[in-house]
Amino acid sequence: MTDAHRLDPPPGFWVRALYACLQIFWRRRPPLAEPPQRILIVRPDRRVGNLLITTALVKSLRTHLPDAQVDMVVPSDRAQMLQGLEEIDHLHAFDQRDWLRPWKLLAWARRLRSLQYDLVLDASHWHTHSATAGILCRLVGGRWVVGSAGPGPKLADYSVPLDLPVDGRWPSELVMKTRLLRPIGIEEEHPEMLCPLGQRPEDRAAAKQWWGQQAGEARSVLLWLTTRKSSTFLDAERWVQALDVLPEWRDAVFGIGWGPGDEKLLADAIKVLEEKGVKAVALPPTSLDALAAYMLEADVVLSGDTGPLHLARSLRRPIVAFFRVGDGGRWCPTGHHIRRFSWGQDCFQEQWDQ
Numbered sequence: 501m502t503d504a505h506r507l508d509p510p511p512g513f514w515v516r517a518l519y520a521c522l523q524i525f526w527r528r529r530p531p532l533a534e535p536p537q538r539i540l541i542v543r544p545d546r547r548v549g550n551l552l553i554t555t556a557l558v559k560s561l562r563t564h565l566p567d568a569q570v571d572m573v574v575p576s577d578r579a580q581m582l583q584g585l586e587e588i589d590h591l592h593a594f595d596q597r598d599w600l601r602p603w604k605l606l607a608w609a610r611r612l613r614s615l616q617y618d619l620v621l622d623a624s625h626w627h628t629h630s631a632t633a634g635i636l637c638r639l640v641g642g643r644w645v646v647g648s649a650g651p652g653p654k655l656a657d658y659s660v661p662l663d664l665p666v667d668g669r670w671p672s673e674l675v676m677k678t679r680l681l682r683p684i685g686i687e688e689e690h691p692e693m694l695c696p697l698g699q700r701p702e703d704r705a706a707a708k709q710w711w712g713q714q715a716g717e718a719r720s721v722l723l724w725l726t727t728r729k730s731s732t733f734l735d736a737e738r739w740v741q742a743l744d745v746l747p748e749w750r751d752a753v754f755g756i757g758w759g760p761g762d763e764k765l766l767a768d769a770i771k772v773l774e775e776k777g778v779k780a781v782a783l784p785p786t787s788l789d790a791l792a793a794y795m796l797e798a799d800v801v802l803s804g805d806t807g808p809l810h811l812a813r814s815l816r817r818p819i820v821a822f823f824r825v826g827d828g829g830r831w832c833p834t835g836h837h838i839r840r841f842s843w844g845q846d847c848f849q850e851q852w853d854q
Contacts (some may be wrong), residue, residue: 502853506664508628510652515631519653526638529657535616535643537683538569542637543623544594546575547728548788548807549831551582552621552814553677555694560678562587565687573636581788584696594636605639613640613641619684622647622656627677646683648676658683670830695814698792707793714781715753722783722798724757725769727806732824734804736769738843740776742802743823745841745848754780757791757797757808759810805831822848 510516522727539561543554544703551574561570566582569589583591592612598605604680620642624630629652637645638655649659660679665846678688698704710722727733743750754773758766766782774782783794791808792815797806801812802820805828813833820839821832829851832840841848 506627506670508652511629511631515629516653517815518631519634519655522635522638522655523653526655531658531683532618535565538571538615538617539619539621540571540573540592540615540617540640540642541621541623542633542640542761544573544575544596544598544632544636545624546578547580548581548831549725549810550625551578552695552807552810553673553694555582555585555587555814556674556688556691557621557623557680558585558587559678559692559694564681568623571617573612573640582696584699585694586696587694596632597634609636609639609641610682612639617642617693618644620645621680621841623677623680624648626650626662626679646680648680648832655786672832672834673830674834689787693814695792695811697789697811698796698815700789700793703790703793704796707790707797710794711753711755711797714755718779719749719752719800720798721749721752721754722757722795722801722812723754723780724801724803724808724812725765726759726762726805727804729805732805734822734824736765736772738824740772742841742848743773743776743778745850746802748818749800750778752779752799754778754809755783756780757783757786757794758792806853809833 541554541557543551543553558570561568569585571590571592572588573592573594579591579593582588600609620637620640620771622637622645624633626648627650629650629765634655645656646658646660647654647656649661660682674691678691681688756766756769770780770782792811795812795815795817798822800818803809803812804822809819809821810833818837822841823829824843829842840851842851
């Protein structure tokens with residue numbers, strides 16, 4: 501498999517034309533002569549998993565540059581999710597609607613430019629082009645902008661080479677994210693995510709009480725039922741097949757996590773699981789913060805390729821991940837107490853390589 505096969509198509513004509521114009525004014529600048537002291541991570545993506553993966557940059561910077569100021573740009577409707585993360589000095593909320601309100605966009609950018617960042621990291625996906633992140637990184641006016649050498653034109657001062665595995669394997673998304681720190685001399689062998697959720701005493705107490713009522717002395721499994729993408733979706737029958745490869749957990753009590761609009765799938769899954777002799781109970785409707793509390797009180801979390809998978813791992817919970825597509829394993833978190841299964845030959849098969 502060539503590098504091109506692992507990259508999304510480059511942007512269309514109008515984006516390329518816009519970038520060509522912007523490159524006239526935003527020229528590439530030389531590297532920093534000293535370690536950065538003020539760092540801004542730009543990730544205007546509202547998907548939970550992608551934001552949590554990006555926190556691996558924060559964790560690594562805190563480890564290797566403990567005295568540096570580390571700030572982050574996040575979507576305005578996700579700022580609350582990371583608000584309690586003490587490793588981030590300042591969160592800057594960005595409203596996507598400001599693209600249609602340029603006076604607000606420029607005022608927002610002016611505030612960030614006044615902070616005089618040494619380093620700005622474009623933390624968008626390495627395999628796709630993000631005009632939003634690319635332009636924002638330049639608008640905030642840092643001394644040096646670093647991004648990934650993915651598809652399409654770049655506005656960054658330096659693009660980190662992808663160095664994809666030559667045997668065609670997909671690299672870990674966490675590893676690829678922290679690779680953005682190579683230009684400042686940081687190599688992260690074991691990237692880890694951060695998460696401030698699930699710590700409110702009232703949420704923990706409610707979750708502990710619920711598991712106690714449902715599971716008693718039995719082991720507890722939180723199974724997150726749905727995924728955002730149709731290509732990674734697991735229906736009720738596929739979840740039954742997933743449990744076939746986990747016989748050691750069949751005597752546990754399964755709390756089924758679900759989201760708005762999943763009521764029919766939830767009912768189908770509980771019915772099919774109970775027909776197979778598995779005790780399955782729907783979790784109460786939860787916020788993301790409350791869901792984290794339920795995960796912290798469970799013995800293990802089962803999930804497909806979706807945000808709650810990364811939420812569970814960012815909370816340092818044991819996880820079992822199930823993937824339907826061949827490249828799915830790249831989204832699996834890294835570290836201990838993780839098992840990964842991929843669909844193949846009409847069953848789930850455990851994968852040992854990352």
